[in-house]
Amino acid sequence: xxxxxxxxxxxxxxxxxxxxxxxxxxxxxxxxxxxxxxxxxxxxxxxxxxxxxxxxxxxxxxxxxxxxxxxxxxxxxxxxxxxxxxxxxxxxxxxxxxxxxxxxxxxxxxxxxxxxxxxxxxxxxxxxxxxxxxxxxxxxxxxxxxxxxxxxxxxxxxxxxxxxxxxxxxxxxxxxxxxxxxxxxxxxxxxxxxxxxxxxxxxxxxxxxxxxxxxxxxxxxxxxxxxxxxxxxxxxxxxxxxxxxxxxxxxxxxxxxxxxxxxxxxxxxxxxxxxxxxxxxxxxxxxxxxxxxxxxxxxxxxxxxxxxxxxxxxxxxxxxxxxxxxxxxxxxxxxxxxxxxxxxxxxxxxxxxxxxxxxxxxxxxxxxxxxxxxxxxxxxxxxxxxxxxxxxxxxxxxxxxxxxxxxxxxxxxxxxxxxxxxxxxxxxxxxxxxxxxxxxxxxxxxxxxxxxxxxxxxxxxxxxxxx
Numbered sequence: 001x002x003x004x005x006x007x008x009x010x011x012x013x014x015x016x017x018x019x020x021x022x023x024x025x026x027x028x029x030x031x032x033x034x035x036x037x038x039x040x041x042x043x044x045x046x047x048x049x050x051x052x053x054x055x056x057x058x059x060x061x062x063x064x065x066x067x068x069x070x071x072x073x074x075x076x077x078x079x080x081x082x083x084x085x086x087x088x089x090x091x092x093x094x095x096x097x098x099x100x101x102x103x104x105x106x107x108x109x110x111x112x113x114x115x116x117x118x119x120x121x122x123x124x125x126x127x128x129x130x131x132x133x134x135x136x137x138x139x140x141x142x143x144x145x146x147x148x149x150x151x152x153x154x155x156x157x158x159x160x161x162x163x164x165x166x167x168x169x170x171x172x173x174x175x176x177x178x179x180x181x182x183x184x185x186x187x188x189x190x191x192x193x194x195x196x197x198x199x200x201x202x203x204x205x206x207x208x209x210x211x212x213x214x215x216x217x218x219x220x221x222x223x224x225x226x227x228x229x230x231x232x233x234x235x236x237x238x239x240x241x242x243x244x245x246x247x248x249x250x251x252x253x254x255x256x257x258x259x260x261x262x263x264x265x266x267x268x269x270x271x272x273x274x275x276x277x278x279x280x281x282x283x284x285x286x287x288x289x290x291x292x293x294x295x296x297x298x299x300x301x302x303x304x305x306x307x308x309x310x311x312x313x314x315x316x317x318x319x320x321x322x323x324x325x326x327x328x329x330x331x332x333x334x335x336x337x338x339x340x341x342x343x344x345x346x347x348x349x350x351x352x353x354x355x356x357x358x359x360x361x362x363x364x365x366x367x368x369x370x371x372x373x374x375x376x377x378x379x380x381x382x383x384x385x386x387x388x389x390x391x392x393x394x395x396x397x398x399x400x401x402x403x404x405x406x407x408x409x410x411x412x413x414x415x416x417x418x419x420x421x422x423x424x425x426x427x428x429x430x431x432x433x434x435x436x437x438x439x440x441x442x443x444x445x446x447x448x449x450x451x452x453x454x455x456x457x458x459x460x461x462x463x464x465x466x467x
Contacts, residue, residue: 086167
């Protein structure tokens with residue numbers, strides 16, 4: 001009898017424990033549900049950040065800026081970042097001025113032409129009383145001051161960054177002022193306050209942690225009030241000196257800002273309908289890709305496809321941020337979407353790089369090419385910031401293909417002439433075909449002399465020049 005009573009007590013306690021456990025579980029689930037709903041509600045209320053990048057062709061003159069306004073007017077919202085490049089051929093003009101400065105030649109004519117271009121553009125867009133003219137003068141005075149140093153081969157890259165950055169600064173000023181003049185609320189921001197880099201001038205590398213922190217601390221709240229307009233291509237090192245991210249680096253800037261601000265998407269506005277399988281200015285019967293995977297797009301840019309800067313894809317792919325390439329001439333068209341889940345395709349892609357140099361290094365001691373020979377060559381390439389576009393190794397030679405860069409070939413030859421017999425050819429073209437169809441290749445080589453050729457299962461490359 002005693003045992004039965006004890007069992008009843010145990011049963012009662014067990015039932016109570018089960019009840020309490022169930023109540024605890026219910027409370028926990030209810031609390032989790034409440035927190036999740038609140039989180040999701042906050043996510044829904046948080047506006048998505050969009051990044052738009054406009055290249056030089058889209059801001060090249062007054063009609064182009066009026067068109068840019070028409071694109072932005074129906075699309076602009078808070079939490080939008082607009083990245084602009086230098087106007088038209090401004091970067092080329094600044095490089096030409098710097099080249100003359102290096103050579104000790106007068107660059108007054110080129111300087112006046114550049115200044116007149118921007119002033120005439122403003123005269124078309126603004127009334128005479130608008131303060132943009134005074135702001136332009138301040139930037140031009142600073143640009144001229146940056147030229148008042150001795151330019152040598154040793155400091156050329158550093159001076160280059162201090163001078164050429166003014167293309168983007170001038171452009172962003174004019175675009176920002178014009179959009180404001182047309183009634184849009186825009187904040188002009190200096191990209192150098194958030195894009196932090198090392199001191200590898202002209203090819204600066206991003207300090208991602210510092211850049212992300214700066215974007216979140218300095219720009220995140222600002223975006224809640226109005227869109228930000230800033231410069232592509234430029235950043236700053238730890239000393240506050242201007243650095244640049246590589247030629248045509250404004251696409252990369254857009255990707256950096258999108259990644260560090262957790263953007264929903266990036267849109268690059270171009271003068272083509274999207275990403276094509278070849279440059280329509282160089283090849284007939286091009287095809288537009290409706291979508292591309294990150295890997296395919298990265299491969300195309302690696303081999304030199306000019307529609308997107310090579311460094312743009314990686315940060316976006318890592319963050320899962322889609323990239324849209326659209327036409328500023330037809331902004332309602334679909335363009336191309338680059339994202340993770342794109343369907344594969346078998347369309348051949350043609351990439352043509354001009355102004356190439358073929359350099360062949362031959363051993364002089366009758367030995368075969370070994371790793372130490374290649375290492376010696378690449379050490380000098382790295383020191384000179386030269387990128388190899390094609391490499392071929394034979395028993396006694398190493399051949400590389402490079403972009404033409406001011407005085408860099410001369411320095412490369414001088415540094416390695418004691419170790420190799422060196423030959424080189426200039427003014428060449430490098431044609432790359434991805435997913436090539438062998439039967440179509442001969443027609444692309446007619447009328448050309450072939451200097452170097454190689455093929456894999458998916459890629460065909462040839463160095464050529466006109467006969």
